Amino acid sequence: MLSRLSPSHYLDADVFAREQTHVFRKLWLFAAFRTALSEPNAFATRELGGLPVLLQNCEGEIRAFENLCPHRQMPLQKEAFGQARMVCPYHGWVFDPEGQVKTIPHEQRLYAYPPEERAGLCLKRYAVRVVGELVFVNLDKNPLPFDEQFTPELQQALADITSHFGAQAIHADLPARYNWKLNYENVLDYNHVPYIHPKTFQPLLREGISDARQGQPAAEAAPAQDGAELPPPPTAGLAAQSFWTRSPIRIEAWPWHGLVERYGEGDLYYNFFLYPNVNFISLGGLTFLLQQFHPVAPDRTEVRFTLCAAREKRRLAGLPAILWGHLKSEVAVLHEDLGHLEALQAALHRDAPRANHGIYEDRLTAVADTYLGLMGEERS
Template identity: 40%
Template sequence: MQSNMPAQAYIDEAWFGRERDLLFKPLWQFIGLKVMLDKNNAFIKRTLFGIPVVVQNFHGELRAFENICPHRQNPIQVQPHGVRPLFCSYHGWSFDSEGGTRIPHEDALFRFAPEERACIRLRRFALEVVGNLVFVNLSADPLPIKRQFGAAMLASLAASSAAFDGEVIMTTYDGRFNWKLAYENLRDEHHPRYLHARTLYQEVRFEASIDECGVEALRRQREQGIGDRERALALLRSFSGGGRDAPMQAAPNERWHSNVERYRDQDWYYNWLVFPNLHIASADGGHSFIVEHHVPVGPGRTEFMVYFVTAKKKRPYSASAAVLHAHMMGADKVLREDIDVMEQIQQTLYEGARPAHLGDYEFVNAGIEHWYLNLMEGSFAL
């Protein structure tokens, strides 16, 4: 089947701006791991589609705010994560859990009128915690998170991420590719046979197949259109899912495995795809996890943030940091194989380039594409 996705969807700045407004601002977005926010004043700072966001722990309660001081627009938290009060180092303004402001020397130096003073507070964003995953919503009227992901998916994410240990290592890649290439790649089970032939495919034999029911559902979707918003949301929920994916070639057997509480007890590759831009996997049967967050920066640039955790420790052990580092280095080989091919694809795209030809096994990607184009064309709004 021929794709209807134009090259402009991957390379055009104006198109990217419409994505921000029509897709990402209305939807719940992953922003970080709860285990990194376990102390009072712990914070994580991210930029989501150009909007600086900080999630801060106030005595056990997490709040999300715009990370801009209302005085001179200085960022309040500067580091990606840490433990520090919500305090602007430029002029000493500080902020409470409601976004309210304490201003040193307010009467002597600022003399704000009462009506202006009442407006001086941080912009707050909606926040939801699902297991160990923290999501924010940039909309003034957020969609209920269950309507985006569905109850079953939220329960699966909560159960799997609850297995995460508190020790985390993370790294960031500056990907020169459009974010949509990442979700298309993740939902393509045929490419590991070739792209990862000497790495991941040696451990997990992914097998692509054609689901005739899925192909028929796609045909009806294309013929009948998306319809109303409720139908669009039902389709959106179908784009996220996960759990057991493919059996491992051999049972996992590392010395450190006895030190952690394994997630389940099956020798499978676990895989959770969270639309639009989050991926969680366990390549060793639930002993450790990788969390990949693809943050769109521009039409041809994606900040690729990757977290590595083991399952919860039964007891502290001296090699835990080395285990995480080895996990990161092993995953780096596979990640760079994916990044390289996505950057190559990005470089070939130009306005007027012919669209792709998809196989029937790619019906999931084709269905997301059809939904996405209807959204971008204004057929429905989230």
């Protein structure tokens, strides 16, 4: 079965620009953990859909604005995370929780805006949706209904698992030289694990990660094995492209495991696929890692890591070291993928043949159909 996508979907600047407009500025995008925004005036800054976005705790409510002062387009907040009022560092303009200009130093003497112009001086505001401890932003002026992208059942599962998040989280960004879609396709492809991760990830799997259709017609499903929950079969439609699974996994016991309120029923690997560009996983309900494949250019992706542990029963002085140790392991696994995906991207050219998918890759076909629909393209 030939891939729905041609090499140009991974190479062309024009395609990339249309993705920003039709995919990333239309869909709900993960933006931050709510724990990073729990304090008054706490903020986080992100680039989403090619736009600078500011998430700010405004009197207890998380709001999202374009991170540009309407005066001279200076970012209000320049750090990735912090705690500060919404004040432009360039000329001291102060903004209220609604994003309206509250005060302008020496306003009458230096600016003398007419009343109607003064009333329009405000930050562009974006829609926000919080699911458990995950904060999503939509950049469109008429946001897609959230349930059309993520089913209520998936939202409940996310709320349940993220309710166990601890307060501390760590972050890292890793640049990669490949198209963002290759990384999302890669996390959907369980069949690469024995070949790319034979010494890191594969030994942890007790039953292997399977979509239960290998060697079977797509309409059939094999029974779950030893606690594994299988995903629904792939179908068309936006909401169908986001789902979750769980599979048995080997987890080495550490003393700190008994000091946190873990999620779930033991040694299971929880794997959430959140279209268009997020893979959220948990090892045994003890650690939680969210990877976001942020598009930078047709052949450039920034892989954003956010990791936390389950909520502490009592304070763990060594928790930062525990988290950094886990993140180091996760980055090592990604580096194994990265080398192969960068080689794949480098070898692509406009006249290259399309990929030949096997029956187990029907999820890639479903995702590609959804992508083409968002892009306004015919299936080919």
